[in-house]
Amino acid sequence: GQNIDQPTEMTATEGAIVQINCTYQTSGFNGLFWYQQHAGEAPTFLSYNVLDGLEEKGRFSSFLSRSKGYSYLLLKELQMKDSASYLCAVRAGGSYIPTFGRGTSLIVHP
Amino acid sequence: SAVISQKPSRDICQRGTSLTIQCQVDSQVTMMFWYRQQPGQSLTLIATANQGSEATYESGFVIDKFPISRPNLTFSTLTVSNMSPEDSSIYLCSVGTGDGEQYFGPGTRLTVT
Numbered sequence: 001g002q003n004i005d006q007p008t009e010m011t012a013t014e015g016a017i018v019q020i021n022c023t024y025q026t027s028g029f030n031g032l033f034w035y036q037q038h039a040g041e042a043p044t045f046l047s048y049n050v051l052d053g054l055e056e057k058g059r060f061s062s063f064l065s066r067s068k069g070y071s072y073l074l075l076k077e078l079q080m081k082d083s084a085s086y087l088c089a090v091r092a093g094g095s096y097i098p099t100f101g102r103g104t105s106l107i108v109h110p
Numbered sequence: 111s112a113v114i115s116q117k118p119s120r121d122i123c124q125r126g127t128s129l130t131i132q133c134q135v136d137s138q139v140t141m142m143f144w145y146r147q148q149p150g151q152s153l154t155l156i157a158t159a160n161q162g163s164e165a166t167y168e169s170g171f172v173i174d175k176f177p178i179s180r181p182n183l184t185f186s187t188l189t190v191s192n193m194s195p196e197d198s199s200i201y202l203c204s205v206g207t208g209d210g211e212q213y214f215g216p217g218t219r220l221t222v223t
Binding site: 042045048050089091098100101102103 | 111141143151152153155158200202206210211212213214215216217219
């Protein structure tokens with residue numbers, strides 16, 4: 001099976017930068033996803049990393065280190081609307097289907 | 111990416127009844143999935159909807175309780191049968207694209223009374 005670990009909750013200030021970490025233990029790693037989910041809504045795709053390194057998309061960046069079993073999602077210039085749950089999901093073992101972590105609830109305050 | 115719609119968006123149903131949820135995608139996709147997300151929990155995969163054959167169910171989910179149809183590459187249905195309050199959840203359709211990405215529909219919020 002897979003073990004995916006991310007912090008339960010984080011708080012940050014509007015305008016600041018926050019880094020949400022995700023560590024995983026798996027065999028046959030084949031990709032890592034980040035999703036944003038606002039309360040009562042469906043998850044929204046943010047990023048998909050297969051190779052090591054940093055991928056930037058506007059205010060959001062995602063980093064992957066396969067050798068360390070580690071990823072992070074970096075959110076810059078935080079806005080109140082960024083308050084949401086952020087889900088890390090790992091695809092591994094030849095399966096197309098990712099396993100989801102429990103999510104990190106991010107609270108952005110003024 | 112893919113644009114996914116689900117119907118209904120929400121429903122309140124009585125114990126013992128069944129509800130069929132529809133998922134429509136704006137393009138042909140090979141992979142379609144059904145997930146459940148109970149309050150405060152992460153996503154749990156119910157099954158993979160296979161076009162032209164029976165769905166592949168995850169451990170803990172059975173066809174009699176969650177029958178799934180997938181008549182073509184853009185459409186699928188999930189039925190929640192003989193509902194109980196424990197089935198109250200958000201049900202999400204998801205699709206996988208050719209480049210490995212995976213997207214979710216808006217979800218169906220089900221409350222069973």
